[in-house]
Structures are given as structure tokens and as C-alpha cells.
Amino acid sequence: MQEVQRLASAVVLRVLAGRSLDSEMAVLRRDHPGLSAQQRAAVQDLCFGTLRFLGHLDAVLEALLDKPLRDARLASLLRVALYQLEFTKAAQHAIVDQAVRACERLGPASAKGLVNAVLRNFLRRRPQLIAQARHSDVGRFSYPQWWVDKARRQYPRHYIAMLDAGNLRPPLTLRVNRRRTTMAGYLAQLEASGVAARAIGEAAVLLDQPRPVADIPGFAEGLVSVQDAAAQCAAPLLDLRPGLAVLDACAAPGGKTAHMLELADIDLTALDSDGARLARVRANLTRLKLTAHVVCGDACDPGSWWGGRTFDRILADVPCSASGVVRRHPDIKWLRRAADIAQFARTQARMLDALWQLLASGGKLLYATCSVFHEENQLQVDQFLERHRDARRLILPRVETNPQQPAGQILPDERHDGFFYALVQKN
Numbered sequence: 469m470q471e472v473q474r475l476a477s478a479v480v481l482r483v484l485a486g487r488s489l490d491s492e493m494a495v496l497r498r499d500h501p502g503l504s505a506q507q508r509a510a511v512q513d514l515c516f517g518t519l520r521f522l523g524h525l526d527a528v529l530e531a532l533l534d535k536p537l538r539d540a541r542l543a544s545l546l547r548v549a550l551y552q553l554e555f556t557k558a559a560q561h562a563i564v565d566q567a568v569r570a571c572e573r574l575g576p577a578s579a580k581g582l583v584n585a586v587l588r589n590f591l592r593r594r595p596q597l598i599a600q601a602r603h604s605d606v607g608r609f610s611y612p613q614w615w616v617d618k619a620r621r622q623y624p625r626h627y628i629a630m631l632d633a634g635n636l637r638p639p640l641t642l643r644v645n646r647r648r649t650t651m652a653g654y655l656a657q658l659e660a661s662g663v664a665a666r667a668i669g670e671a672a673v674l675l676d677q678p679r680p681v682a683d684i685p686g687f688a689e690g691l692v693s694v695q696d697a698a699a700q701c702a703a704p705l706l707d708l709r710p711g712l713a714v715l716d717a718c719a720a721p722g723g724k725t726a727h728m729l730e731l732a733d734i735d736l737t738a739l740d741s742d743g744a745r746l747a748r749v750r751a752n753l754t755r756l757k758l759t760a761h762v763v764c765g766d767a768c769d770p771g772s773w774w775g776g777r778t779f780d781r782i783l784a785d786v787p788c789s790a791s792g793v794v795r796r797h798p799d800i801k802w803l804r805r806a807a808d809i810a811q812f813a814r815t816q817a818r819m820l821d822a823l824w825q826l827l828a829s830g831g832k833l834l835y836a837t838c839s840v841f842h843e844e845n846q847l848q849v850d851q852f853l854e855r856h857r858d859a860r861r862l863i864l865p866r867v868e869t870n871p872q873q874p875a876g877q878i879l880p881d882e883r884h885d886g887f888f889y890a891l892v893q894k895n
């Protein structure tokens with residue numbers, strides 16, 4: 469456990485210095501090839517959990533210290549150990565003992581005494597410390613204060629459920645490839661393999677227990693893909709028919725690209741500005757035996773890649789704050805700054821304006837974000853409609869999970885990531 473704690477606290481430290489959790493997990497795999505799959509999973513679990521509840525853990529830690537810790541590595545180790553003590557079932561004495569040993573490699577001998585004292589003190593005063601930490605917004609919700617304030621302002625009736633949903637462990641949802649199998653056929657295959665699951669949508673299957681893709685029946689053969697239920701709403705909204713020219717303007721890693729191709733024989737261009745991520749689009753298409761024109765280019769600058777033929781449908785699944793998917797990426801809560809939201813909104817507006825020129829008359833553009841913030845969603849669309857008098861917003865029949873939300877807004881809940889969709893048609 470000591471090595472796992474030490475590695476996890478190093479990852480958390482680097483994330484708090486600005487690195488993404490995904491890239492740090494990749495570095496861990498590269499630099500520690502000797503770790504067993506179980507150890508790697510344990511490190512991952514500690515990193516995700518610590519970042520998920522970081523605001524709370526920091527409030528607890530602050531109450532346990534006379535003055536703030538100057539050694540960031542020590543603080544990171546204590547956060548990880550506190551996460552284990554409060555949120556996991558590991559034996560308490562082992563957590564404390566191993567954290568003290570892990571600290572031996574970090575600093576002066578006095579640090580060992582401090583780690584021991586802080587963790588034992590937590591165990592003695594646990595209920596009081598937890599209650600006290602929950603008095604502040606950051607300690608209660610484990611999001612930065614600006615995020616809680618914005619959520620409260622924009623969703624006065626739902627922000628608590630929304631923020632709490634962002635701290636859940638995400639479910640594993642599959643999309644059944646209806647070109648290759650049927651929902652009933654695939655559910656029967658899962659049952660025969662002893663995998664408990666249920667259908668939660670036309671093509672969406674929720675597994676009772678998440679598992680690695682290598683252990684998902686039919687995954688390698690292309691019968692299913694991993695895709696959240698809210699993300700699965702995109703492709704059916706585009707009313708796809710054989711022969712339509714479709715642009716997926718921000719395609720990587722290709723989840724929605726593949727879904728569109730599974731629904732109809734369309735002529736699809738999959739564009740993304742990130743060449744490395746486009747490799748994942750190609751890999752997904754190969755696994756699913758689908759084809760598209762895969763293009764590396766900037767959606768804000770079509771002149772550099774566009775051949776001049778207009779598209780009947782455009783999916784603009786734009787880069788955004790990703791504030792709707794923090795349960796899958798808890799580092800986002802601590803890496804984003806309040807000012808980032810306006811910056812994302814400016815880029816999204818530029819992208820929408822550029823893409824609008826590529827849409828055929830009568831064609832439809834689906835704007836999508838995995839954000840919950842109005843600036844990137846309904847305000848963005850309202851401003852777009854002001855700028856483009858030839859655009860008309862269409863009513864979305866199926867995505868509203870809660871009629872009290874603004875149109876097209878799906879808030880994160882047990883089954884869905886937070887997503888936003890707006891469909892506009894060109895006159």
C-alpha cells in the first residue's frame with residue numbers, strides 16, 4: 469500500500485500543478501511498467517477519489533493543522549491518506565502505518581511524527597471534523613467557490629443534486645452497434661457471459677459493474693462501444709438518411725462519428741485539429757468496420773481544409789469547459805479557472821460562425837457541449853441566432869431529462885453525463 473499511496477500522492481501533486489489526470493495516468497503506465505494491474509487500479513482509484521473530494525479533504529486537513537504545510541508533497545500524501553480513511557474500506561491502522569513509512573522517503577524525520585499525529589487525530593475526532601468541513605461550500609461540495617457560486621446562480625433549484633452527481637463514480641454505458649447486432653441479441657450475449665446489465669435507451673446498455681473494455685463481450689469485434697447515455701443522444705437528433713453529406717467538425721476520439729455511421733450510410737467527414745486524437749478516430753472506425761474521410765484541420769478556419777462542397781448536416785461537438793463530465797475527470801474541477809468559461813465561449817462562437825458557412829440551405833447543425841454552464845450553452849445559442857437571421861432553432865424531442873431545465877440541457881445524474889444540445893436549421 470505504501471508504494472500505491474506514494475505514487476498516488478505524486479500524481480495528485482502534479483495534477484494540482486496543472487497537469488491533466490489522464491496524461492498523468494499515461495505517464496504512470498509508461499514509467500512504472502512493473503506495477504501489477506491491481507496496483508495500477510489502486511493508484512488510479514486513490515487519485516480519482518482524492519481529486520473528487522479534494523475540497524472536503526483540504527477543509528479537514530486545515531482543521532487538523534496549526535499552520536498550513538509548506539511541503540506540498542507532504543500535504544499531497546496526507547490528502548491521499550485522509551481520502552482512504554474517510555472514503556475507503558482499507559484497514560485504518562494499515563493506512564496510517566503505511567503513510568508514515570511512505571513519508572520516510574519524502575522529508576525530515578519530524579514529518580513522520582506529523583503524518584502519524586494528523587491521521588490519528590482524524591480518527592479520534594472524525595465525526596466532528598467531517599461536520600465542520602461541510603460548513604463551507606468548498607468543504608461541502610468539493611468544487612472551487614466560483615464553480616459553486618455559478619452553479620447556484622444558474623440552477624437555484626438543482627445545483628445541489630447537480631454538484632453531488634458530479635462526485636459520483638461514473639457508470640459504464642455501452643452503445644449497441646445496430647449494424648452488427650440487436651439490443652435483445654446483445655443483452656442475451658451479456659447474460660450468457662454472466663455480465664449483469666440492462667437497457668436504458670434505444671441503443672444504451674448500462675453495466676451493473678464497470679469493467680475494462682478487454683472484458684466486455686463483443687467489444688473487440690465491434691458489437692458495442694463505450695459511450696455515455698447523454699452522448700448517445702447526439703446522432704439520432706440529426707435525422708440522418710443514406711447519402712447525406714455530413715461533417716463531424718470536432719470528431720476525436722470518434723464516439724459520435726461512429727454512432728452516426730452506425731445509423732445510416734452517410735458520406736461523413738470527420739475533422740479534428742488534434743492529429744494524435746484523430747488516430748483514435750481511425751482505430752474506432754477500424755474496430756467497428758466503418759469508413760469516413762478523416763481530416764486534420766481547424767474548424768475555425770475552413771479555408772485551410774474545406775473542398776467547397778456544402779454539408780447537409782454538421783455536428784459541432786465543440787471544445788468546452790467539460791463541466792458536465794467531472795465525475796469522469798475530477799481534475800477538471802481544480803484545473804479550470806472562472807475566466808476559462810468566457811474564453812471557451814469566444815472560441816465556440818468563432819467555430820459556430822465558421823461552420824455555418826459550410827451548411828447547405830435547409831441543412832441542420834447540431835451544437836453540442838458537455839458543459840452545464842449557460843455561457844457555453846443557451847446563451848451561446850441565443851447570441852448565434854441573433855447574429856444569423858437565416859438560422860432557426862428546432863425543438864428537440866427527446867433529450868430533456870427535466871422539463872424545468874433550459875431546452876436541450878441534460879444535467880448530470882446517476883445515468884447521464886451533463887450535456888447540452890441545440891439543433892438549428894438554415895433557411
Ligand SMILES: C[S@@+](CC[C@H](N)C(=O)[O-])C[C@H]1O[C@@H](n2cnc3c(N)ncnc32)[C@H](O)[C@@H]1O
Pocket residue numbers: 717718719720721722723724725739740741742745765766767768785786787788
Ligand atoms: C468534445 S471533444 C469531441 C468529442 C467527439 N465528438 C466524440 O464524441 O468522441 C472536442 C474535440 O474538438 C477538437 N478541437 C478543438 N479545437 C478544434 C478546432 N479548432 N478545430 C477542430 N477540432 C477542434 C479537440 O481536439 C477535441 O477532440
